[in-house]
Amino acid sequence: MTESNGDITRQPRLFLDEPDMTSEAKKTYIGLDHCSYSPRHLGDSKHEFMECDCFEDFRDGVNHACGEDSDCINRATLIECVNGLCNHSCRTDCENQRFQRKQYADISVFKTKRKGFGVRANSDIEQHKFIYEYIGEVIEEEEFRNRMVKYDQQGLKHFYFMMLQTGEFLDATLKGCIARFCNHSCNPNSYVNKWVVNGKLKMGIFANRQIKKGEEVTFDYNVDRYGANAQPCYCEEPNCIGFLGGKTQTDAASLLPQNFADALGVKPSMEKKWMNMMKAKGEKIAKSDTTTVNIDFVNSLQLEPCTKTEDVNRVMSVLLQIDDAFIAEKLLERITLTEDEAMHYQFIKLHGYLICSRLIAMFEDKPDIVWKILNFLTVLPKTTKNGIIHSGIDKKVDSLKNNTRFEPVCEALLEKWSKYETYTRISKKDMTENSKVIDLRRIRLPFGWEIVHENGKPMYYNAQRQIKQANPPTDSAYRSTSNNNLSGGMEPNSRSATPSASTSRYTGSAKYLPAATYPQMQQKRTLSPEEYEKKKKSRVEWEQRELELRKQQEQDLLKARLDQEYQKKSELERIIEEANKQKELERLGKLRQSQEEEEMRKLKKQTSHTNAVENKWVKFFAQHVPNLIKNYQKDVGKDILKESARNIVKSLAQKEVKKNAVRSPPEELSKEKRAKVKTFSIQYMDRLVSKMKEKKGKKEQ
Numbered sequence: 001m002t003e004s005n006g007d008i009t010r011q012p013r014l015f016l017d018e019p020d021m022t023s024e025a026k027k028t029y030i031g032l033d034h035c036s037y038s039p040r041h042l043g044d045s046k047h048e049f050m051e052c053d054c055f056e057d058f059r060d061g062v063n064h065a066c067g068e069d070s071d072c073i074n075r076a077t078l079i080e081c082v083n084g085l086c087n088h089s090c091r092t093d094c095e096n097q098r099f100q101r102k103q104y105a106d107i108s109v110f111k112t113k114r115k116g117f118g119v120r121a122n123s124d125i126e127q128h129k130f131i132y133e134y135i136g137e138v139i140e141e142e143e144f145r146n147r148m149v150k151y152d153q154q155g156l157k158h159f160y161f162m163m164l165q166t167g168e169f170l171d172a173t174l175k176g177c178i179a180r181f182c183n184h185s186c187n188p189n190s191y192v193n194k195w196v197v198n199g200k201l202k203m204g205i206f207a208n209r210q211i212k213k214g215e216e217v218t219f220d221y222n223v224d225r226y227g228a229n230a231q232p233c234y235c236e237e238p239n240c241i242g243f244l245g246g247k248t249q250t251d252a253a254s255l256l257p258q259n260f261a262d263a264l265g266v267k268p269s270m271e272k273k274w275m276n277m278m279k280a281k282g283e284k285i286a287k288s289d290t291t292t293v294n295i296d297f298v299n300s301l302q303l304e305p306c307t308k309t310e311d312v313n314r315v316m317s318v319l320l321q322i323d324d325a326f327i328a329e330k331l332l333e334r335i336t337l338t339e340d341e342a343m344h345y346q347f348i349k350l351h352g353y354l355i356c357s358r359l360i361a362m363f364e365d366k367p368d369i370v371w372k373i374l375n376f377l378t379v380l381p382k383t384t385k386n387g388i389i390h391s392g393i394d395k396k397v398d399s400l401k402n403n404t405r406f407e408p409v410c411e412a413l414l415e416k417w418s419k420y421e422t423y424t425r426i427s428k429k430d431m432t433e434n435s436k437v438i439d440l441r442r443i444r445l446p447f448g449w450e451i452v453h454e455n456g457k458p459m460y461y462n463a464q465r466q467i468k469q470a471n472p473p474t475d476s477a478y479r480s481t482s483n484n485n486l487s488g489g490m491e492p493n494s495r496s497a498t499p500s501a502s503t504s505r506y507t508g509s510a511k512y513l514p515a516a517t518y519p520q521m522q523q524k525r526t527l528s529p530e531e532y533e534k535k536k537k538s539r540v541e542w543e544q545r546e547l548e549l550r551k552q553q554e555q556d557l558l559k560a561r562l563d564q565e566y567q568k569k570s571e572l573e574r575i576i577e578e579a580n581k582q583k584e585l586e587r588l589g590k591l592r593q594s595q596e597e598e599e600m601r602k603l604k605k606q607t608s609h610t611n612a613v614e615n616k617w618v619k620f621f622a623q624h625v626p627n628l629i630k631n632y633q634k635d636v637g638k639d640i641l642k643e644s645a646r647n648i649v650k651s652l653a654q655k656e657v658k659k660n661a662v663r664s665p666p667e668e669l670s671k672e673k674r675a676k677v678k679t680f681s682i683q684y685m686d687r688l689v690s691k692m693k694e695k696k697g698k699k700e701q
Contacts, residue, residue, distance in 0.1 A: 012189070014214035015120050018110040022178065025109040025117045030175040032135050033102075035202070042138045042168050045196040047320045049085055050074075050351065050390075056091035065089075066096035068128070073350055076309075077317040079196040098130040099197045099204060105131040107217060109181050114234040116158065117181040118216050125211040131190060132179040134162060134203040136172030144169040145699075162192070163257075164201055166323070179205055185218035187237035192219055194259060196321065255285075255294040260327050263318040264334065265304055265311065274300060284639075295643075298330060305338040309346050312338075316350040325362055329369060332359060336376045344380050345447040352380070353391035360396050367405065368611070374400070374409045375603075378416070382463040384450060385420035405610075408599055420463065449473050610661050617653035620665035621677065625649050628678050632685045636692065644688060648681050 037043050052074045057064040066072040066081055074081050074096055081096045090096075097103075106122040125131060139147070144161065151159045151173060159173035160180050172180040182190070182205060191208045194201055205219060218235070233240055255271050256264075274297050278285055285294065306312045315331050322328050335347065356373050363369040374397070388394050397413050400406045445451070445460070452461045452468075461468045562581070626645045633641045656665070669677070 012212055012215045014212060015110055015118075015216060016214035018120070020108050021111050021117060022109040025178065025181060028117075029172075029180065032137075032175050032177060035135050035138050035170065035200070036175070037138045037200075038143075039140075042140065043164060043200045045199055045201050045321055046323055047079065047196055049079070049082065049199065050354075051086050051089045052081060052096075053349075054090040054094070056089075056094070063091065063093050064095060065091070066094040068095070070095075072096055076313045077320055077350055078194065079317075079320075080198070082198050099133055099195060099202050102133075103130060104133075105129060105207075107132065107178070109178055112183070112216075112234075115183050118218075119178060119182045120216050121211045121213055123213050125207045125217075127207055127209050129207045131205040131207060131217060132177065132182075134170065134172065134179045134192065134205060135177040136160070136162075136170045136180070137175050138164060138168060138170050141167045141169065144171065147171060147173070162203055164194075164203065170203060183216065183218050183235070184221040184233070185216075185235040185237055186220070186233065186240040187235070188219045189215065190217055190219045192258075201321075255297050257293070259314075259318055260293065260324075263314045263331055264298070264301060264327075266301065270301070271297070293324065293327060295326065298326070301330075303330065303334045303337065305340070306334060306343045307338075307340065309343070312343050312346040312350065316347070316352070316355065319355045319359075320351065328359060328362060332369070332372065332376075336372055339379075341381055342447045345383075348380060348383055348387060351387075351391070353387045353393045357391045357393040357396050360393075360400075367403075370400070371406065371409075374406060374413065377413055378409060381448065382416075382420060383448075384452065384461070384463055385417065385422040388417055388420065389422065408603060412599065421461075446473055610657060613661060613664060614653050614657045617656045617665050618649055620669075621649045621652045624669055624674070624677060625652070625681055628681045629685050632689065635689045636685075640688075644685060648684050651684075652677060652680065 035043065050073075052066060052072045054065045054070060054072050066075055068075075072081070072090075080099055081090055081094050082100070083092045083097075086092075086094070093101075105125050107119050108122055109117050110120050112118045147159075148161075156173065160171070160176065161173070162170040164170050189207065189209055189211050190205050193204055193206055195204055196202075205217070211217060233243055255275075256266060260266075261271075275285060306315060315334060319328065319331055322331075338344070338347075356377060359373055360370055363373075377393075377397075394414065394417055397410050401410045401414075448462050448464050450461050450463070452459050459468055459470060460473055462473070467473075562578075622645075625648050629641065629645060629648070632644075636644065656663070
């Protein structure tokens with residue numbers, strides 16, 4: 001087993017002969033079995049727990065449900081199953097309970113030559129294996145900043161922080177577990193990931209490649225040091241640049257939290273390229289005190305559609321917990337760019353209707369985004385109605401009908417969903433009764449297929465194709481899609497080997513460094529434009545064949561039913577009825593097609609016109625607002641002033657469109673209108689300045 005960094009390949013260094021210092025190391029802190037929360041609400045996840053769709057799978061007295069290679073929804077979205085909450089699915093003690101059952105890797109503490117204590121593997125640790133939970137005290141941001149000052153005044157050489165979520169930090173400096181001794185490396189063999197466990201957010205350390213017995217367990221701290229001086233790095237890796245911390249690393253670490261970066265498809269090279277571009281322009285990389293997201297960087301991204309199940313999994317795991325509207329809008333854009341039906345099925349499977357319901361509530365004051373969500377819902381393939389009912393999306397859409405802009409698409413959605421069928425889920429009893437024929441627990445269905453309950457027996461159902469059968473589906477086309485896209489759960493890409501600003505470890509020797517790239521993490525290459533177009537063309541041709549096949553099947557079914565009735569009638573009646581039915585079918589077909597085309601024309605025209613009018617107002621106000629607020633630059637700074645100008649212009653434009661969606665701006669700004677715009681702009685900036693002064697005053701206290 002070798003480890004690789006770029007063109008450098010070498011055997012990992014082993015520390016088998018170093019004495020075990022675990023007992024001595026544990027005397028340096030107060031041990032915790034679980035994270036402590038003060039106050040108790042800290043660490044709460046935004047995600048409402050839902051059962052997965054797995055079946056219990058007891059073999060040799062062990063429940064193998066929800067394992068590493070399963071299609072468990074919870075596991076794919078970084079959520080652990082909980083005994084007592086999954087009673088109707090995977091039951092109890094499934095394999096997706098590693099944090100709760102403390103299924104830690106065999107590790108111990110040893111003394112390094114220059115880095116103090118370190119952690120080593122006592123046996124081989126396989127890739128993606130859960131190593132240990134990073135345990136400590138979960139505290140609020142104000143307490144975090146107080147402790148930073150306090151620890152520095154006490155002369156502590158090392159202290160250990162991770163940002164759990166916005167405004168909440170995990171401190172393992174005085175209380176924690178042996179995971180706190182994992183050192184930094186510029187070429188790490190593990191990474192940190194955030195999981196939801198029984199309603200709380202937990203930080204876990206996972207192997208990003210195989211770790212040999214005796215090898216030190218390390219991860220990239222990738223942390224903002226709040227202006228601390230750079231310190232020597234002693235990781236001794238071939239790619240080590242020699243320092244941790246300092247201004248350069250502080251700027252680099254502030255771009256984007258790791259989980260957001262993974263969901264947006266951001267790679268380290270993209271961040272590096274953008275930072276070099278900013279430096280070449282002589283522009284400072286601004287850091288916000290209120291968010292870990294660099295808005296300018298995210299806005300510069302050219303988002304791409306999801307092409308693999310891992311892409312959808314990463315996006316959905318963030319959307320299930322997100323409270324950042326800016327990132328939510330960007331992730332929604334990536335989802336709506338996706339046209340692959342297989343990815344649409346994966347979106348629905350991972351609580352997609354619930355996500356859409358929450359996003360509609362989040363953006364209720366932004367009709368353009370709500371419009372985008374509704375239109376995306378119209379292209380989702382047909383499934384059972386269970387997810388729609390459970391999420392309440394049907395009620396949300398029904399409430400939007402009162403808005404004349406949304407009425408047509410809402411009516412179309414409700415009409416579409418009314419034709420979906422509802423089924424009860426497969427019970428343990430149903431599974432047991434049919435296990436003599438086939439083991440339902442080990443079936444990996446192609447996209448679009450579900451196991452449903454009908455008349456006391458399980459059936460295989462494809463709502464989109466309107467097929468129901470007793471035996472497992474053997475459609476080669478769908479199975480090919482399944483095999484290509486369901487090869488496993490989430491795998492860390494070249495970025496996921498490192499914790500981000502939101503999963504960072506704050507220490508006395510901290511630094512942002514690009515994550516190491518390993519051969520195991522590069523097996524799935526990015527398609528070239530030519531390959532992508534070729535695959536896309538192949539997909540379109542296959543979908544066309546499937547559509548024709550489905551139409552032929554529907555026609556065959558209709559013909560068979562008509563033939564049965566035809567035999568019961570006299571020859572004259574058959575001739576008359578056949579002619580009438582043919583005319584009626586043609587009339588209804590033409591009418592339906594005409595209605596659909598008219599609705600689409602109206603929707604496209606209305607959307608295009610509204611956006612065009614709003615853009616005109618934005619350009620109009622942009623000529624005046626910056627001059628009206630330029631005197632505030634000394635109070636808020638150049639960057640915030642620019643951002644405020646954009647916000648004011650956007651608000652003014654939206655107000656004008658809301659008043660009259662068809663009226664374009666005038667040639668010149670009237671005196672009365674200019675006074676109103678000036679008043680609005682000054683009030684906006686006064687409120688902003690007041691908030692900034694109030695916040696500064698609290699920090700000084």
